[in-house]
Amino acid sequence: MLTLYSTQSSGNSYKVRLMLAKLGRPFRLVEVDIFAGEHRTPEFLAMNVEGRVPLLEVDGRFLAESNAILFYLAEGTPLLPVDAFARAEVLRWMFFEQNSHEPGIATARFWLRQVRGGRELRAHDVDRWMEEGYAALKVMERHLSARRYFVGDALTIADIALFAHTHVAEEGDFSLAAFPVVRDWLARVAAEPGHVDMGWRPESAAADPAIA
Secondary structure: OEEEEEOOOOHHHHHHHHHHHHHOOOEEEEEOOHHHOHHHOHHHHHHOOOOOOOEEEEOOEEEEOHHHHHHHHHOOOOOOOOOHHHHHHHHHHHHHHHHHHHHHHHHHHHHHHHOOOHHHHOHHHHHHHHHHHHHHHHHHHHHHOOOOOOOOOOOOHHHHHHHHHHOOHHHHOOOOOOOHHHHHHHHHHHOOOOOOOOOOOOHHHHHOOOOO
């Protein structure tokens, strides 16, 4: 069985839980408390030298980086196109998510909502996060104005990657009021079969201890 090392409030971890739920793949969930430093223990660093979540264990091997995990899980499913150009488009938007979207939107949410005193600690970064995050939202609004999903006519892992942080962008002080197309896309993604919210955990998770 797959094992996912995850932090419940993490948007990147949520991507993988959402993906596994959509695919109906059974998995063991291990909660990693990053605020208690559980991602920096020797045990965890032996599995992932970067000390980050999510981390997927597959037959004794470990795969890090949320979008790499999505790509691995999507192979052979409708969530990853067969056509080479469409696959490259999916990767293009997943790279955009990591390079242009997450640094503003996800980072602002982390420091302004999740870290105690984070707003004061990183006050000098807030304007930059806002600028970068709104720039990414404008790109998404323009792209989606002529289509229902990011690539092709159906949901792909590009949508899952971008949904995770966008749907909680307001927790990072971003307003989606000026982005009606993005809001409609969020609703479409949430209405797709197998969708679960960020609070979802598999039933077996309660029995799984955190990593040492």
